[in-house]
Amino acid sequence: MFATQTLWTAVEIFILFVCFYGILVFLRGTRGSGIIKGLFFFLIMGFILTNVMTRLGNLPHLNYVFQNLVTLAAIFMIVVFQPEIRRGLMKIGQNPLVAQFLHTDPGFIPEVVRAVRNMSREKIGALVAIEREADIRSVTEGGVFLDAEVKSELLETIFWPGSALHDGGALIQNGRVSSAGCIFPLTENPQVSRRLGTRHRAAIGISEETDAIAVIVSEETGAISLAHGGKLFRRLHAEEFEQLLRELLTSRPPGGRKAPATVKEAG
Numbered sequence: 001m002f003a004t005q006t007l008w009t010a011v012e013i014f015i016l017f018v019c020f021y022g023i024l025v026f027l028r029g030t031r032g033s034g035i036i037k038g039l040f041f042f043l044i045m046g047f048i049l050t051n052v053m054t055r056l057g058n059l060p061h062l063n064y065v066f067q068n069l070v071t072l073a074a075i076f077m078i079v080v081f082q083p084e085i086r087r088g089l090m091k092i093g094q095n096p097l098v099a100q101f102l103h104t105d106p107g108f109i110p111e112v113v114r115a116v117r118n119m120s121r122e123k124i125g126a127l128v129a130i131e132r133e134a135d136i137r138s139v140t141e142g143g144v145f146l147d148a149e150v151k152s153e154l155l156e157t158i159f160w161p162g163s164a165l166h167d168g169g170a171l172i173q174n175g176r177v178s179s180a181g182c183i184f185p186l187t188e189n190p191q192v193s194r195r196l197g198t199r200h201r202a203a204i205g206i207s208e209e210t211d212a213i214a215v216i217v218s219e220e221t222g223a224i225s226l227a228h229g230g231k232l233f234r235r236l237h238a239e240e241f242e243q244l245l246r247e248l249l250t251s252r253p254p255g256g257r258k259a260p261a262t263v264k265e266a267g
Contacts, residue, residue, distance in 0.1 A: 106249050108150035108175055113242045115152035116217055116224055119159060120238070125219025126159040127169040127199045129184065130249070134210040136171060143168060143182035150177055159217075169202060169214075185209055189230065203227035213248050215241075 112128065119126050129136055144165060148154055150172060158180045159166045168181035184202035192204060203214035207227040214227040224241045226233045228248055236244065 106175060108172065109242070109246055109249065111150045111152045112155070112172075112215065112245070113238065115155035116215060116241060117238045118152065118156055119217045120222040120224050123219055123222040124156070124159050124161065124217060125166070125199060126155070126215070126217040127184070127203060128155065128215045129169055129171050129182075129203075129206050130213045130215070131171065131173040132211045132213065132249070134212070136173070136206060136210050136212045137178075139185055139206060139209040140169070140171065141183040143171070143179040145179050146177050148177045150175065169199075169206075184214075187230070200225060200227070200232065204230060204232055207231070213245065215245070 112130075116126070118124075129140075154177060155170065157163065158170055158177075165181035169184050170180040171178045171182055185205040185208075186198070186201045187204040187208055189204065189208070192201065197218070197220075199216050199218070203216045203225070204227045206212055207214050208230040211229070216225040216227065217223070218225070223234065224236045224238065226236060226241060226244055226248075233244060
């Protein structure tokens with residue numbers, strides 16, 4: 001009987017190990033990876049200790065305390081890893097098997113492409129986030145409410161040097177420019193080069209926190225970049241940018257394109 005119980009205990013420990021290993025892989029490179037390692041060790045050791053002691057003797061109080069600690073640990077994980085959990089749910093929603101039912105063809109794409117092309121030629125820095133399924137306002141700060149039709153002239157005016165709104169980011173929601181001059185969260189991914197500019201780091205950051213598409217034009221070189229899912233597609237030609245933007249907004253996989261594992265230099 002004791003041997004059977006020991007076997008099932010080993011099976012339970014193995015299942016816990018597999019679950020936590022999956023979480024560690026998911027959180028690898030994020031600020032929560034170190035915390036989850038310590039929590040994983042605490043829970044495993046507590047689980048082993050409690051199972052051994054409760055099977056060797058009648059210790060209901062110890063078992064009660066451990067069960068409550070597990071509940072508190074679960075609540076702690078939800079609070080601490082809320083951004084990572086949200087990001088994981090976003091990835092599920094972006095899965096091709098799910099996304100194939102969401103084909104759309106936004107009419108504002110030509111206006112965005114025209115504005116980006118013009119700003120790239122004139123080397124006007126810009127940062128535009130395009131909302132998909134998740135609400136991007138929940139992770140931005142400040143900004144001036146606009147609720148205007150998406151027009152290339154409007155976007156170029158917003159980011160024209162000297163404009164009061166050109167330093168922030170613009171949001172496109174429900175096919176309209178909802179606001180401008182917004183502050184986006186900067187990425188905390190340690191693999192992203194420190195030489196990368198603030199606009200690019202903010203674009204990666206909002207693409208990590210939501211499923212939004214962030215468009216960047218470098219004011220130094222005029223290079224066009226696009227961030228999505230925490231990945232940065234850099235130095236795109238206008239035609240490449242339009243194709244990639246259209247593929248992402250129509251929920252089709254982006255033609256097998258892959259972002260570099262690390263960003264090597266600022267755009």
